[in-house]
Amino acid sequence: MNRIGVFVCWCGSNISSAVDVSLLAEEAAKLPGVVFSTDYKYMCSVPGQDLIIKMIGEHRLDKVVLASCSPRLHETTFRKTLERAGLNPYMLEIANIREQCAWVHPKMKDEATEKAFALVRRAVAKATYMEPMYETKIPVTRRALVIGGGIAGMQAALDIAEAGHEVVLVEREPSIGGKLAMLDKTFPTLDCAG
Known part of the structure; x- marks a missing residue:
């Protein structure tokens, strides 16, 4: 009650x-x-x-x-x-x-x-429906999975690795780079993309 x-x-x-x-x-x-x-x-x-x-x-x-x-x-x-x-x-x-x-x-x-x-x-x-809750600790594996080896995925992987965590980068294509690898120049400096 x-x-x-x-x-x-x-x-x-x-x-x-x-x-x-x-x-x-x-x-x-x-x-x-x-x-x-x-x-x-x-x-x-x-x-x-x-x-x-x-x-x-x-x-x-x-x-x-x-x-x-x-x-x-x-x-x-x-x-x-x-x-x-x-x-x-x-x-x-x-x-x-x-x-x-x-x-x-x-x-x-x-x-x-x-x-x-x-x-x-x-x-x-x-x-009336509340039930007691209790705090608990769950161990966390300091390892990250980054899906996609495009420019964003590569940057995310680098940032996570620099923070001291193991990173697994998965890319479905045979090479990384995503759309960036298809460009010959990048804006605004027109530097070589490859």
């Missing part, structure tokens, strides 16, 4: 000036699988992260949905927060209500709030 926590960030006034964050948190609490929902002025701050950690423990949350700014900005911060709380860091879903609601609908609070709720509803629905 899912035990999802929803955390709605005000982002100072960035979100709260255009989205009714308290109403959003209230409505999110009614969604299937959600056992806790709240709003806070700055979720990315240390007190905000501490609140998330505390609520994960108190409510035995197994998944977290953040309604905040772009994942590009703080996804790593929140993944580390979940990890510090003892939760798999990939049990996180972020609904971007700052860029997708507050910033594009700054003077339409009802519509922005409605859209924010739609994004949170989608994030909660997605979170």
